[in-house]
Every structure is written in structure tokens, then in C-alpha cells.
Amino acid sequence: MPSSRPLRADARRNREALLAAAREAFLADGDATVEEIARRAEVAVGTLYRHFETREALVAEVYRQEVAELCAAPARLLTHHAPDEALRTFLLLLVEHAAVGRGMGEALESIMATDSPVFDDARDEMARALDDLLAAGAAAGLVRSGISGRVVLRALGGICGLRAKGWKDDAVRIATILYDGLRYGAANHG
Amino acid sequence: MPSSRPLRADARRNREALLAAAREAFLADGDATVEEIARRAEVAVGTLYRHFETREALVAEVYRQEVAELCAAPARLLTHHAPDEALRTFLLLLVEHAAVGRGMGEALESIMATDSPVFDDARDEMARALDDLLAAGAAAGLVRSGISGRVVLRALGGICGLRAKGWKDDAVRIATILYDGLRYGAANHG
DNA sequence: TCCATAAGGTGAGTCCGACTCCGCTTGCGT
DNA sequence: ACGCAAGCGGAGTCGGACTCACCTTATGGA
Known part of the structure; x- marks a missing residue:
């Protein structure tokens, strides 16, 4: 149509x-x-x-551009950085995006933490982007293998919603913990 | 009253x-x-x-017992296990609790991922419980220091909401990644 | 240029769920 | 057994997403 x-x-x-x-x-x-x-x-x-169709569909459309941009980042990052560094940067980039306004954070949370079919595309795209990052990291022995992008996405979901004072510091900390956790079981453990 | x-x-x-x-x-x-x-x-x-007072208050009351139980676990775990093991067990215990029914998962998510004042008590209590665990771990050099329970709580928020097929496996993976991430920067790193 | 017509626009109205209000009912202390 | 505060019922309000029957207008073909 x-x-x-x-x-x-x-x-x-x-x-x-x-x-x-x-x-x-x-x-x-x-x-x-x-x-x-x-x-x-x-x-x-x-x-x-x-x-x-629905209010949600409008929300999705408003943020489509920005999400697409976000999803394009991994490929770019992988050409300029080692896979582990690319992963770290991407996680922080996500936090950065979530911080541009209350709305963006909420949209990201909806994508990551709900299963609304309206966000299926965005969710799939982001999961795939993360898959690439994780696969590259695993291939280089820098990141543990066996983790799907969807899982990481879900883990990040929580950090995009609230806007309490000091929120961003917390988000960065969580992203860092996750990053370290993803490296922990890597082949070249260090 | x-x-x-x-x-x-x-x-x-x-x-x-x-x-x-x-x-x-x-x-x-x-x-x-x-x-x-x-x-x-x-x-x-x-x-x-x-x-x-509100529907939420009813929800909070329904789960108060179980949340209180959950919050008592860290103290108990610390008397029987090394701090890192206690932390790991607690994170998995949380996933377990989230799995007992759709409602419990939602309640935990509300506690962890929202800032509704209705859940302030539960949130504070859980944050304190995690603080203890983290402090014990940090004191023993098994867990990185400088992380507050609230942050970990928030990081876990995302995993309690959805109930897609295979959800629990994902949740366990995320909990494990977080656990490893928390140990990563510890004094006795290994 | 003008008309037919389908694409598009309108906004009062429906639905649904949380929450309120006030008159009626009833447990219980005396 | 009586008075009355505590408790209860349930129709009603409110707010927000969404619908639909009817009106308006851009547009393309004569």
C-alpha cells in the first residue's frame, strides 16, 4: 500500500x-x-x-530515522575499531541516544523492553546490528560467544526509561558492566 | 492509620x-x-x-510478602556462601521469582524499572539488599566496587517483563553477564 | 475550464479502564 | 436494643485512545 x-x-x-x-x-x-x-x-x-494506525505507530515513525541511524553504527564502528571497542562504543552510543530527550529514551525502551508488534522491525534491526558486533567480537576471541543480540537488547531495555537525577551516570555504569560481562568469558580472557 | x-x-x-x-x-x-x-x-x-489507594497499591500489597522474602535472601546467602557466590545466587533467585507467574514478573519490573512512589519501599529494600551483597563482595575483593544496588536493580529491570518463548534462558544469560561484569573489575581479578 | 469522483478531512461520539462520591447498610460498644 | 461511625455499593466522572458517517477538495480527463 x-x-x-x-x-x-x-x-x-x-x-x-x-x-x-x-x-x-x-x-x-x-x-x-x-x-x-x-x-x-x-x-x-x-x-x-x-x-x-495507532498512536504507537506514530511514535515508531517519529523515531524510525534515528533508530535506523543507530542501527547503521555497528557496521561503521567495525571498520574503524577492534570488535570489542566497537561493542563498547555502541553500548555507550545507545545511552547517548537515550539521553537526547525523554521521548527518545521511551521509544528505545519500547523497542527494547516490550514486544509490541509495532516495533518488530526496529527490534529486529537492532538485534541484528548487535549480532554483528557480538559475532565479530566472538570471532576475534574478544567477546564470549553464544549470546544473541536480542538478549543484550533486552538487558539494555531497563536503562532507557527513567529520568531521575544522575540517570545517565547509572546508564553508563550499567552499559560498562554489561560490556565487561560480555568480555568475561571470551577466548582470550583478559 | x-x-x-x-x-x-x-x-x-x-x-x-x-x-x-x-x-x-x-x-x-x-x-x-x-x-x-x-x-x-x-x-x-x-x-x-x-x-x-490505587490499583498499583493493591498490586504492591499482593507482592509485598514475596518481595520481602526475596529481600531477606542476601543476608541468608551471605552466611552460607562466599560473597561472589551469594551475589550470583541472588541474581538467579530473582529470575526464578520473576518466573513464578506473569504477575510476579510484572511486579518485579514495576519495582525495578519504574519510579512509581507506590513501590518506593520495595525498591529501597531491594536496593539495600543488593548493596549488602555488593559491599561484601567488594570487601572480599571479589566484586568491583563503586556500584550501587540501585544500579544493578535497574539493570535487571528489563528481564522481568516479557514472557516470550525461551524467556527464562535469556534472563539467566543476562543475569550471568551482569554477574561476570560485576566481577570483572574486582581487586582479585580472575 | 469544469466536473466527477475518489482521496482526504472532520469531530462528535464510543469504548474502556481507573477512580470518586454520596446515600444506604451494618457491626459493635454501651 | 439502639446509635452511629465504619464500611459498602454502584452509578457516575474523567481522561485518553480510537471510530465512523458525513462533508470537503485536489486532481485528472473531457
């Missing part, structure tokens, strides 16, 4: 406006009712639902 | 019935509307709300 017809001009405008309004609302506050988003975009809720 | 007066007989009965109904509903299905719980207990929702 994409591109059966190229989308009428007003429709495209509204879709864009909705995404912009949602992005604005999410990045800042983290939530926002569909009503609020529609109002910001100067359309009615019905229009919102013409373009996005 | 506890024990200003010993609670009228019918009130005690209803309170008990509500807890029983909720326990039954939660352990099996994981959720249940307040309406459903009230119906099961053969009282009206108003009665439910006389006894419990």
Missing part, C-alpha cells in the same frame, strides 16, 4: 505536519495525547488516524 | 477476599481490571478503593 498512488498534496502536508508536531511534542515532554498532537498540527484526530 | 482501630470484621473479610482475588488474578493472567478483581472478591469497586 505504499505508492499505489503518490498521496495527495494536502495529505502529504498533513502527514508531515503530524510528524513534526509529534516529534516536537515527544522529544520535549516524552508524551502527549493524540488530541494534543493533532491540535499542534492543526488537523483533527481523524486525520491523524488516517495516516497512522 | 494502621491499628487506630482493629478493623471491623466485615472489612477484614473483604480486604482478605480482595487480596486473594487479586493474587489469583495476577499470578495467572498478569493483569485484570479493578472491576474484575472486585467481582471475583464479590465486593464493589468502591470497597476495593476503600482498602487500597
Whole structure:
């Protein structure tokens, strides 16, 4: 159903406006009712639902770009760093992304810690990205083998939700612990 | 407000019935509307709300016993095992508890991964229990120091929510990775 | 240029679940 | 046995996601 017809001009405008309004609302506050988003975009809720199946689908769309970018990182990191360093950097990059705004953290948490089918694609993509990292590390004997990306993803899920004072330090610590834990059973243990 | 007066007989009965109904509903299905719980207990929702501030408070109460038990474990484990072994066992014990029913997992997740004030007590208690474990481990040079129980708690949060096939294996793996990560930077590194 | 028409937009309304309120009922101390 | 505070019932409110029957308009073909 994409591109059966190229989308009428007003429709495209509204879709864009909705995404912009949602992005604005999410990045800042983290939530926002569909009503609020529609109002910001100067359309009615019905229009919102013409373009996005559910509120969650809108959230997913808003963060798709950024998640895709995040998922592209492992391949890039692996060309510039040793696999273990690439893994470490990626985990910290994730924390960094989660920190850009309440919304991004929540989106990442939804992807990592829920099983909502709306995020299936993003979840699969991130799991695959992590798989690559882990496989490269294992092949080099720097990371224990037998761990799937999905597992690591899930382990990281918790750190993206809350925004208490000092949150980021904690997140970095957790990422570091996980990283060390992943190296612990490696062939070249050290 | 506890024990200003010993609670009228019918009130005690209803309170008990509500807890029983909720326990039954939660352990099996994981959720249940307040309406459903009230119906099961053969009282009206108003009665439910006389006894419990919010739905969450009811959840907290249902699992208080079990959480308290869980929190008592570290002290016991430390008298029988080396600190590192005690830590490992506790992490696995947590996974075990999360596995007893959808509800218990959800409750643990709420405690560990949210900041709902309803779970403040449980959260504090668990963090303290973990602190003890970590401090003992650090004192013996078996566990890296500088990690607070709260951080570990948060890291574990993600593993208690989902119930996909093979979930428990994943949870055990994550717990193991965390455990290894916690030992990684220890004084007697090995 | 103009019309037919299907794509798109609208917003009051539905649904659902948590929570409230107030009048009625009842356990229990005297 | 009586009074009344404690307790209970359940219809009602509220808030948020989502729907649908009807209206508006962009667009492409004559």
C-alpha cells in the first residue's frame, strides 16, 4: 500500500505536519495525547488516524530515522575499531541516544523492553546490528560467544526509561558492566 | 492509620477476599481490571478503593510478602556462601521469582524499572539488599566496587517483563553477564 | 475550464479502564 | 436494643485512545 498512488498534496502536508508536531511534542515532554498532537498540527484526530494506525505507530515513525541511524553504527564502528571497542562504543552510543530527550529514551525502551508488534522491525534491526558486533567480537576471541543480540537488547531495555537525577551516570555504569560481562568469558580472557 | 482501630470484621473479610482475588488474578493472567478483581472478591469497586489507594497499591500489597522474602535472601546467602557466590545466587533467585507467574514478573519490573512512589519501599529494600551483597563482595575483593544496588536493580529491570518463548534462558544469560561484569573489575581479578 | 469522483478531512461520539462520591447498610460498644 | 461511625455499593466522572458517517477538495480527463 505504499505508492499505489503518490498521496495527495494536502495529505502529504498533513502527514508531515503530524510528524513534526509529534516529534516536537515527544522529544520535549516524552508524551502527549493524540488530541494534543493533532491540535499542534492543526488537523483533527481523524486525520491523524488516517495516516497512522495507532498512536504507537506514530511514535515508531517519529523515531524510525534515528533508530535506523543507530542501527547503521555497528557496521561503521567495525571498520574503524577492534570488535570489542566497537561493542563498547555502541553500548555507550545507545545511552547517548537515550539521553537526547525523554521521548527518545521511551521509544528505545519500547523497542527494547516490550514486544509490541509495532516495533518488530526496529527490534529486529537492532538485534541484528548487535549480532554483528557480538559475532565479530566472538570471532576475534574478544567477546564470549553464544549470546544473541536480542538478549543484550533486552538487558539494555531497563536503562532507557527513567529520568531521575544522575540517570545517565547509572546508564553508563550499567552499559560498562554489561560490556565487561560480555568480555568475561571470551577466548582470550583478559 | 494502621491499628487506630482493629478493623471491623466485615472489612477484614473483604480486604482478605480482595487480596486473594487479586493474587489469583495476577499470578495467572498478569493483569485484570479493578472491576474484575472486585467481582471475583464479590465486593464493589468502591470497597476495593476503600482498602487500597490505587490499583498499583493493591498490586504492591499482593507482592509485598514475596518481595520481602526475596529481600531477606542476601543476608541468608551471605552466611552460607562466599560473597561472589551469594551475589550470583541472588541474581538467579530473582529470575526464578520473576518466573513464578506473569504477575510476579510484572511486579518485579514495576519495582525495578519504574519510579512509581507506590513501590518506593520495595525498591529501597531491594536496593539495600543488593548493596549488602555488593559491599561484601567488594570487601572480599571479589566484586568491583563503586556500584550501587540501585544500579544493578535497574539493570535487571528489563528481564522481568516479557514472557516470550525461551524467556527464562535469556534472563539467566543476562543475569550471568551482569554477574561476570560485576566481577570483572574486582581487586582479585580472575 | 469544469466536473466527477475518489482521496482526504472532520469531530462528535464510543469504548474502556481507573477512580470518586454520596446515600444506604451494618457491626459493635454501651 | 439502639446509635452511629465504619464500611459498602454502584452509578457516575474523567481522561485518553480510537471510530465512523458525513462533508470537503485536489486532481485528472473531457
